[in-house]
Each structure stands twice: as C-alpha cells, then as structure tokens.
Amino acid sequence: MVTETVTLQAVEKVFPNGVRGLAPVDLNIRQGELVTLIGPSGCGKSTLLKLIASLHAPTAGSVSWWGGDFSRVGSEGRRLSFVFQDPTLMPWSNVTTNVRLPLDLDGVPRAEAEARVLPALEQVGLSHAATRFPAQLSGGMRMRVSIARALVTKPDLLLMDEPFGALDEFTRNRLDEDMARLCARDGLTTIFVTHSLYEAAFLSSRVIVMAASPGRIYAEYAIDPGMPRDENFRLSNEFAAICRDLNALLSEVSHLDHRTEQAQ
Ligand SMILES: Nc1ncnc2c1ncn2[C@@H]1O[C@H](COP(=O)(O)OP(=O)(O)OP(=O)(O)O)[C@@H](O)[C@H]1O
Numbered sequence: 097m098v099t100e101t102v103t104l105q106a107v108e109k110v111f112p113n114g115v116r117g118l119a120p121v122d123l124n125i126r127q128g129e130l131v132t133l134i135g136p137s138g139c140g141k142s143t144l145l146k147l148i149a150s151l152h153a154p155t156a157g158s159v160s161w162w163g164g165d166f167s168r169v170g171s172e173g174r175r176l177s178f179v180f181q182d183p184t185l186m187p188w189s190n191v192t193t194n195v196r197l198p199l200d201l202d203g204v205p206r207a208e209a210e211a212r213v214l215p216a217l218e219q220v221g222l223s224h225a226a227t228r229f230p231a232q233l234s235g236g237m238r239m240r241v242s243i244a245r246a247l248v249t250k251p252d253l254l255l256m257d258e259p260f261g262a263l264d265e266f267t268r269n270r271l272d273e274d275m276a277r278l279c280a281r282d283g284l285t286t287i288f289v290t291h292s293l294y295e296a297a298f299l300s301s302r303v304i305v306m307a308a309s310p311g312r313i314y315a316e317y318a319i320d321p322g323m324p325r326d327e328n329f330r331l332s333n334e335f336a337a338i339c340r341d342l343n344a345l346l347s348e349v350s351h352l353d354h355r356t357e358q359a360q
C-alpha cells in the first residue's frame with residue numbers, strides 16, 4: 097500500500113531576482129497526516145506549499161506526487177485543493193454556486209455537482225446558509241465556504257496557507273476543532289501553514305519548524321495522532337507541554353535569524 101503522497105528531495109527555490117526562497121528541503125508527507133509548517137515570516141512556508149501544488153517549479157531537486165510526475169496526478173484521479181488566507185468568494189454568487197465552482201470548471205454535470213455541494217456544506221456546518229450571498233456571512237462563515245469549496249472535489253491532499261490567520265481567536269479555535277474532526281474522520285492528508293504555535297500544537301500530527309535566510313527545515317516535532325483534538329486537549333497538561341516545546345524551537349529559530357542579520 098502506498099502511504100506517501102508528496103515527496104520533496106533536495107528541493108531548492110531561487111527566484112528570478114536572485115532571492116533564495118528555499119535551501120535544499122527534504123520532506124515526505126504520508127497518507128492521513130496533518131502536517132503544519134511554522135516559522136518566522138519569509139522562511140519559505142508559502143513557497144514550499146506552492147512547490148507542492150506545482151504553482152512554482154523547483155530550481156533544483158524533485159517533487160514527486162504519489163510516486164510520479166505532477167502531470168499524472170489529475171489523470172490518475174488524484175486531487176489537490178488549496179485554501180488561502182483570503183476566502184476569495186464570488187460576491188455575486190450564493191454559497192451553493194461558490195462551492196460548486198471547481199466542479200463547474202471540471203465540467204461535472206449540474207445535477208451531480210448540486211448533489212455534491214450539500215454534503216460539503218454539511219461537513220462545515222453551513223447547510224442552512226446555502227442560498228445566502230458572501231456579504232450576508234460572517235468572516236468565519238466565509239472561510240467555511242472556502243473550505244467546503246476545497247472539500248467538494250474530495251481532495252487527496254489539502255493545502256492550507258494561514259487559512260484562519262485573519263479570524264478572531266474564538267472563531268479560529270472553532271474552525272481548528274472542525275478541521276481536526278474532518279481530517280480525523282476522513283483521513284484527509286493536510287499541509288497547513290500557520291503563524292500560531294497554539295494552532296500547530298492543536299492540529300498537527302507533525303509540526304515542521306522552518307528557519308529563514310535561506311528558508312529551510314530546522315526541526316520536526318511529532319504529536320501523537322491519537323490525541324483527542326477537542327476543547328479538553330487544549331486545556332490539558334500535554335497541550336501545555338507541546339506548546340512549551342514548540343515555543344522553545346521557535347525561539348531557537350528566531351535567534352538564528354538574529355545571528356544571520358548581525359552577520360550581514
Ligand atoms: N515571487 C517571488 N519573487 C521573489 N522573491 C520571493 C517571491 N516569493 C517569495 N519570495 C521570497 O522568498 C522568501 C520566502 O517567502 P514566502 O512567501 O514563502 O515566506 P513565508 O514563510 O510564507 O512568509 P509569511 O509568513 O510572511 O507568509 C521571502 O524572502 C520572500 O521575499
């Protein structure tokens with residue numbers, strides 16, 4: 097049984113202006129993992145995600161998707177979905193039409209597409225808002241629509257770039273709990289970028305701590321995937337210990353950054 101989804105081997109990214117976005121990175125994402133990427137601004141988290149989504153080509157090294165080339169991913173029925181910080185909904189379309197968009201773009205017949213929208217809305221607790229327009233939704237609800245739009249294609253890999261960064265803490269916690277439940281229930285393989293060590297501690301089965309200048313992986317931190325990710329976990333001693341460990345790693349990374357700045 098293939099348990100790998102995406103594998104990066106010695107992947108580097110140098111942008112056309114000479115900026116070294118990523119130094120060689122090796123990373124292996126296994127089926128069903130929820131991996132978070134955390135690290136200081138500019139350490140290459142978004143660059144790494146875009147390389148995984150094939151939105152950027154690596155300057156060196158290789159990215160393999162289910163053991164093959166990206167061009168084979170779609171042809172073999174594998175799907176990636178990308179959720180950004182901004183929900184980017186069409187303001188003139190209601191929730192149903194927004195969620196249906198990727199199916200419409202794929203040419204899925206209307207009746208079949210409509211039938212798939214409702215379960216996706218149910219997954220994010222929004223079936224009651226199917227006919228509302230984006231302007232009639234709260235920020236948290238708009239983000240739920242964006243997640244439903246990502247889930248409606250039944251992705252094999254879900255990529256999320258600071259999806260809840262603009263939300264208040266209470267809404268973010270609720271969405272984190274929903275994400276944890278969805279990922280655990282459906283075995284959804286997810287790579288999630290965050291600035292919040294608390295969010296990383298709550299969600300992840302593995303945290304990748306990155307360092308900057310150049311962007312690279314500094315440490316990996318595993319969290320027991322069997323840990324129940326609910327409000328009780330957030331209040332537990334285990335959670336506090338994980339947050340302390342992650343805080344220590346991030347503090348090491350920021351000291352590295354400081355030393356690099358002083359040397360320049
Ligand atoms: N298209 C680009 N052209 C040139 N440099 C780029 C480009 N995209 C990113 N960079 C640079 O690459 C580095 C990594 O950027 P990236 O956006 O991946 O960081 P990040 O970790 O996502 O940061 P943040 O937490 O602020 O979102 C930064 O130095 C950035 O300025």
Ligand SMILES: [Mg+2]
Binds near residue numbers: 142
């Ligand atoms: Mg970013």
